[in-house]
Amino acid sequence: MATVAERLGVEPARLWLGSVLALLAALIGGSLVFPRAVYDGFVWHYFWGPVQADANAAVCAIREGGTTRYLYDSAACSAAAEPVAYPGYTLVSEVGYVVVLLIALAGVVFLLQRLEIGSDRSLFFSLLPFVFFGGALRVVEDVTDAPTESVITYPLNTLLISPIIYFTVFAVTLLALLASVTLERKRVVERYTSPLVGIGCAVLVTTLAFLLWSAVVPGGPGTFYPQVLVVILAGATASAGLVWWLLERYAPAVNAGTGRIGAVVIWGHAVDGVANVVGLDWMVALGAGTNLVPKHPVNRFIVDVTASTLPASVLAITGDTWPFLVVKLVAATLVVWLFDEQIFEESPQYTILLLVAILAVGLGPGTRDMLRATFGV
Structure with missing residues (x-):
């Protein structure tokens, strides 16, 4: 990215932002111009459809005439015409998520360089609680999706389903990082990593406490x-x-x-x-x-x-x-x-x-x- 930016005479961060906007424009434009091929056959089929099916506890979801229907019978799913989306991942979606991850990592690198942080290894260990938090938060949706009265329902529960949950956890982590850096710049703390670890542990403990409550409360789902x-x-x-x-x-x-x-x-x-x-x-x-x-x-x-x-x-x-x-x-x-x-x-x-x-x-x-x-x- 830096070599291409140097040849074009553009800052790497600006080139990254322009590339992301161009990809989004192509994806959104293709979905509007060719909705059945681009949106139904690709975006919905491999990415959003599995999330919808999972969020509605369906065996699968199908796309017909621009609308989504949920099926709760395996035989009906097998007989349905494509596109059919099942909860979980496919090889296509996992490759897509890897590409998004690499693009996102490049963007975060530019942010860290601008903030002049993250060049030492302490950042890795400071983010460890947020990794645990992401896995625990996903279980919250599993608990609330149990056959009892749901605490979090569709569409809000999509925030807790892969891959949307990665954006949810990323947003929480980014806010925690910015808040921690602000505290360091204002000389409230000596190192930004201390409040970052504290926030990560706080959201993790809160999530685990909810899961434990769901298991011990009378009539709870867990x-x-x-x-x-x-x-x-x-x-x-x-x-x-x-x-x-x-x-x-x-x-x-x-x-x-x-x-x-x-x-x-x-x-x-x-x-x-x-x-x-x-x-x-x-x-x-x-x-x-x-x-x-x-x-x-x-x-x-x-x-x-x-x-x-x-x-x-x-x-x-x-x-x-x-x-x-x-x-x-x-x-x-x-x-x-x-x-x-x-x-x-x-x-x-x-x-x-x-x-x-x-x-x-x-x-x-x-x-x-x-x-x-x-x-x-």
């Missing part, structure tokens, strides 16, 4: 299975600790660049992996209700491949989700290996934010799955 929480956290810490010990002992160069950040990244993805293993295979064995259902294409693919490859006698003992944990640990380790000291020196703000994003795509869904299983929703 239950409470503390054994699930203990098993997931213990399993994630043990598996991540083993990987980290092996790296420190046999391949210290892998984590030489990231240091403690690398350990947190691997642990965050271990939480995601173990939460899937426990939630999809071991809920019944732990006396915590029925097993969950995988919602991400990668999860479903790994489960399907494992189930079709291993003998039934082996699956009865191991379950069919454990390869997902292995994939998460290997992928996180490879990512950590890519971040050496030179990357931190060349672009510190972008590197820190990219690591936060990498942590978030593991620990965020992992926190949601862990809390869903813990509170039985």
Whole structure:
């Protein structure tokens, strides 16, 4: 982006803003001129339709003549004409979200550079509570979507459903960051990271308190299975600790660049992996209700491949989700290996934010799955 900006004689931030506006104009213009092809067939089908279906607790949503209908029967969904949107993700939507994430990260880098913050590693750890908050906030919608009188209804509940919830959490985090920087500039605090951590912990504790209340209040939508929480956290810490010990002992160069950040990244993805293993295979064995259902294409693919490859006698003992944990640990380790000291020196703000994003795509869904299983929703 900077090289292109230099050739055009335009500031990188202005070039980024112009590119974003051009993309939005093309998307909005295409939706207005070719509504069925662009909006119904792409925007709604892969992005907004799944959110609507999820928010209305429907099996699927269909788009007919410019209107949306919700179906609550699997057979009717299978027989419906495209476009049909199901709750959850598709490969197309996940690629789209990755593109949006990278564009957003570039914009935040420009903001941090303007504010002259974020070049040290303390920002990564300061944002950690907000990653937990994002996963916990998603469970609030799961709780309020239970078969009782909903506290948060459509369309307000779309703010708590992926991918809209990412914008919700981003807005809360950005406001907290700006407020913390303001407090530092006014000399109310010595470092902006202190109030930033405080705000993150406050919103996280508030969210967890609501989830706990939903589980203990008489007639509430949730239950409470503390054994699930203990098993997931213990399993994630043990598996991540083993990987980290092996790296420190046999391949210290892998984590030489990231240091403690690398350990947190691997642990965050271990939480995601173990939460899937426990939630999809071991809920019944732990006396915590029925097993969950995988919602991400990668999860479903790994489960399907494992189930079709291993003998039934082996699956009865191991379950069919454990390869997902292995994939998460290997992928996180490879990512950590890519971040050496030179990357931190060349672009510190972008590197820190990219690591936060990498942590978030593991620990965020992992926190949601862990809390869903813990509170039985």
